[in-house]
Amino acid sequence: MQRQSAVRATASRQHGLIARRQLRALGLSEGGIDHWVRNGRLVPVRRGVYALGHAELRREGFVLAAVLSLGDDALLSHRSAARLWGMRPWSGAFIELTVRADRGQKAKEDLRIHRSTDLADWEVTEEDGIPVTTPARTLLDLAAVVPPHHLRRAVEHAVRLEIYDHRAVMQTLAAHPGRRGSAPLVALLDDLQDHGTAAVTRSDLEALFLQLCLDHSVPRPQVNHHDNGRELDFRWPVQRVVVETNGFAFHRTRATFEDDHDKRLALEAAGWRVISLTWRQVTRRPAEVIAHVRRALGETKGT
Numbered sequence: 001m002q003r004q005s006a007v008r009a010t011a012s013r014q015h016g017l018i019a020r021r022q023l024r025a026l027g028l029s030e031g032g033i034d035h036w037v038r039n040g041r042l043v044p045v046r047r048g049v050y051a052l053g054h055a056e057l058r059r060e061g062f063v064l065a066a067v068l069s070l071g072d073d074a075l076l077s078h079r080s081a082a083r084l085w086g087m088r089p090w091s092g093a094f095i096e097l098t099v100r101a102d103r104g105q106k107a108k109e110d111l112r113i114h115r116s117t118d119l120a121d122w123e124v125t126e127e128d129g130i131p132v133t134t135p136a137r138t139l140l141d142l143a144a145v146v147p148p149h150h151l152r153r154a155v156e157h158a159v160r161l162e163i164y165d166h167r168a169v170m171q172t173l174a175a176h177p178g179r180r181g182s183a184p185l186v187a188l189l190d191d192l193q194d195h196g197t198a199a200v201t202r203s204d205l206e207a208l209f210l211q212l213c214l215d216h217s218v219p220r221p222q223v224n225h226h227d228n229g230r231e232l233d234f235r236w237p238v239q240r241v242v243v244e245t246n247g248f249a250f251h252r253t254r255a256t257f258e259d260d261h262d263k264r265l266a267l268e269a270a271g272w273r274v275i276s277l278t279w280r281q282v283t284r285r286p287a288e289v290i291a292h293v294r295r296a297l298g299e300t301k302g303t
Contacts, residue, residue, distance in 0.1 A: 003027050011052040014129055015061035019068045020048040059090065064130050066095045066111055073100040075124060075131035077114060078145055081138040084127055086161050087154040098133065098141075100124075114141075123172060136168035143181030143188075149207035151188055156200055156207075200224065205245045205279050206233055209289075212282065216290045219297065228270075230263050235272075241296045242267055243275045245282065 006026050011018045023033050023042075036042040042050035046069040051057060057065070063084070067074050077098035082088040098114045123137035133141060135158055143151050158164035169189070173182055191214070201207040202224055210223060213234075221234035221243065234243040246260065264274050273296055281289055 008052065014068070015058060015064050016051050016054070017045065017057070017061060017065055017068060018042075018050055018052060020050070021072075023050075060084075060128055060130060063095060067097060067131055070097060070099055070111075070113070074098070075100070075133060077133045077138065078112075078141045081133045082142050082154050084130060084132055085135050085138060085158070085163060087135075087138070087142075087157045088150070118176065120175065123175075134168065134172075135163045136165060136172040139169060140172050140176060140179060140181045140185055143185040144179065145181075147208075147211075148184055148188065149204065149211040151184060152201065152207045152211065153204055155188060155192065195220075202233075203245070205282060209234065209243065209245050209277065209282055212286055212290060213293070218290060218293060228266075230266070232267075236297060239297045240272050241275070241293075242272050243277060243293065245277050245279075 003026060007018060007023065007028075010022055010026065020033060024030075028036070033042065037044065037050070041053060043053070043055040045051050045055055045057065045062075045065045049065045049068045051061070051065075063076060063080065067076055074097050076084055076096070078096040079088060080096040083090050094110050094112045096112045096114070098116050098119060100116060100119050119133070119137070123134050125132060125134050132138070139151070139154060139158065142154055146154075155164065166189075169185075173186065176182060200223060201210055206223070210221075212218075213221060219236060221236050222232075223234060225232055225235055227235065232242050233245050235241065244260070244264075260276075264276070267274050275292065275296060277289060
């Protein structure tokens with residue numbers, strides 16, 4: 001009875017999960033574990049990981065099962081850690097993990113496994129019962145595997161959620177100066193320091209367009225600036241040019257459609273040139289988009 005209570009207590013701290021090695025540490029024999037599996041007391045979720053009594057797991061349970069399946073030196077990292085911290089939306093066909101050891105690990109279809117021998121204890125924590133890299137280390141790892149506009153959005157979300165600690169990020173960067181994500185993260189932090197809230201975007205599409213401007217040395221626009229009570233995605237006040245990035249998810253209702261047209265009419269009446277861009281245009285035809293913006297600004301490619 002005491003052993004069963006210990007098993008329940010461990011599983012209750014782990015979203016209803018327990019690993020085979022944990023059961024052995026609590027005194028169950030291999031035969032005893034197999035007996036519990038046969039009678040349904042333990043339900044296999046992953047190799048060596050079981051749900052106690054049922055397999056109706058929440059999203060966090062499936063994530064933790066992946067971590068537990070790789071051993072005690074595994075933790076959530078990179079894109080999956082960013083999702084757990086709320087820096088990225090929950091999506092993707094795989095779970096990304098880091099193993100804190102230089103040991104072999106077979107690839108699994110739905111797992112992306114990194115190995116690290118330089119992950120310090122202060123870069124590891126626990127969130128919602130799941131071992132995970134700290135927000136600072138997560139941003140460094142993320143910078144190595146996502147494009148700059150996704151990294152920008154992750155930092156912005158971290159700031160908004162009040163989990164961004166600049167001192168911790170700088171400490172992490174100092175500890176890993178040659179790491180692949182260091183350069184893009186430093187470049188982004190320098191940009192945000194120079195421009196502050198003037199650089200804050202509201203969507204992936206806005207972040208992508210801003211990065212496109214920076215990459216092609218287009219004069220930096222004001223971002224999400226209010227003009228006569230209307231918020232403009234991007235504007236160049238001297239040239240009287242506005243760019244509105246119209247993602248379908250945020251512009252698909254009749255009311256939003258009408259508001260967009262009312263805003264455009266009001267801006268054009270006030271002497272602004274308005275360029276509306278879609279996700280497809282920005283992602284599929286970036287050179288064409290930049291050329292169009294340059295013409296509106298009165299530039300040529302070489303200026």
